[in-house]
Amino acid sequence: MTVTISQSFASDGPRLHPWPVRIMHWINAVAMIVMIGSGWGIYNDSVIFGSLYFPQPVRLGSWAAESLLWHFAGMWVLALNGLAYLVYGFVTGRFRERLLPIRIADVIRTVRETLRFQISHDDLTVYNAVQKILYLVVMVAGVMQVITGLAVWKPVQFSWLVDLFGTFQGARLAHFLGMAVIVCFLLVHVTLALLVPRTLWAMLSGGPRLAPPRLRNPHAGEPR
Ligand code: HEM
Incomplete structure (x- = not known):
């Protein structure tokens, strides 16, 4: 796989994943898993798809009311932490730098390479086009989950959302379909992280230091 190293490294620049990103990412991951497991417990009480039930080992909570308590607890963590991550990403310019632009040609090339199992990730500082799309999709899905969740939780007060x-x-x-999108994302995301463990270590330790902002596109407000 041909890799273009588009960012230079430096000893005093910000890390690839500064500490706020790491903290918010892992809080988010735990909150999402709590929301999924407890959501499956609540779903079982009144199924949408006739024969689809979630077995006890994958549910959080031994019965629907207990699952609901977990769901409400996780909801606040996910909504507040998710909001903090979105604000951080926009304000520091991280989203613009990490997730844009997305070019059709890059998407086609990445899909081709992935189908040939050429999924090396030599330059950790550059997300490939499919990664960018997946991250954007899961962020939109997360926001939609909060919106549809509010509609289902308080259908009278948020009747305009229900409409x-x-x-x-x-x-x-x-709300169910949003969950399905997030679960599919999680399966692909965790598989890729395990296939390229250096990315996992970078999301824990911060990863390489990048050149200072003045030498590259702004990661401007990001801490070191
Ligand atoms: C549903 C829960 C999760 C969501 C929504 C999520 C979302 C994301 C997002 C949006 C990013 C990009 C972060 C950025 O650069 O600002 C990311 C990166 C990453 N995530 Fe997750 N994540 C989740 C769970 C996990 C889990 C469970 C793992 C561990 C196996 C994991 C491992 C990673 C790694 C290693 C990266 C860095 C990827 C790279 O540098 O190529 N994530 N995740």
């Missing part, structure tokens, strides 16, 4: 999805059942279905 966006037609009916209460429509909002429930959208």
Whole structure:
């Protein structure tokens, strides 16, 4: 695989994943897993798809009411931490630098390489086009989960949100489909992280230091 090293390294620049990103990422990962496991417990009480039930070992909470308590606890963590991550990403310019631009040609090339199992990730500082799309998709899915979750939680107070999805059942279905998107993301994301363990270590330790902002595109406000 041909790799272009587009960022120079330096001893005094910010890390690839500064500490706020790492802390928020791991809090987010735990919160998402709590939300998924407890959501499956709540779903079982009133299924949407006739024969689809989630077995006890993958559910959080031994019965629906207990799952609901977990879901409400996780909800605040996910919403507040997720909001902090989005604000941080926009304000520091991280999203612009890490996730844009996305070029069709790059997407096609990355998909081709992945289908040939050429998924090396030699330059950790550059996300490939498919990674960028996946991260954007999961962020949109996370925001949608909060919106559809509010609609399902307080359908009277947020009746205008319910209206966006037609009916209460429509909002429930959208909430379920958002979960499915996040679970699919998680399966691919964790598999790739395990296949390229250097990325996992970088998300724990911060990864390489990048050249100072003045020598490259701004990561401007990011801490070191
Ligand atoms: C549903 C929960 C998760 C979500 C929504 C999520 C989302 C993300 C996002 C948006 C990024 C890009 C971060 C940035 O650069 O600002 C990222 C990076 C990363 N995540 Fe997750 N993540 C989740 C769970 C996990 C888990 C469980 C693992 C561990 C196996 C993991 C490992 C990583 C690694 C290693 C990176 C860096 C990838 C790279 O440098 O190529 N994530 N994740």
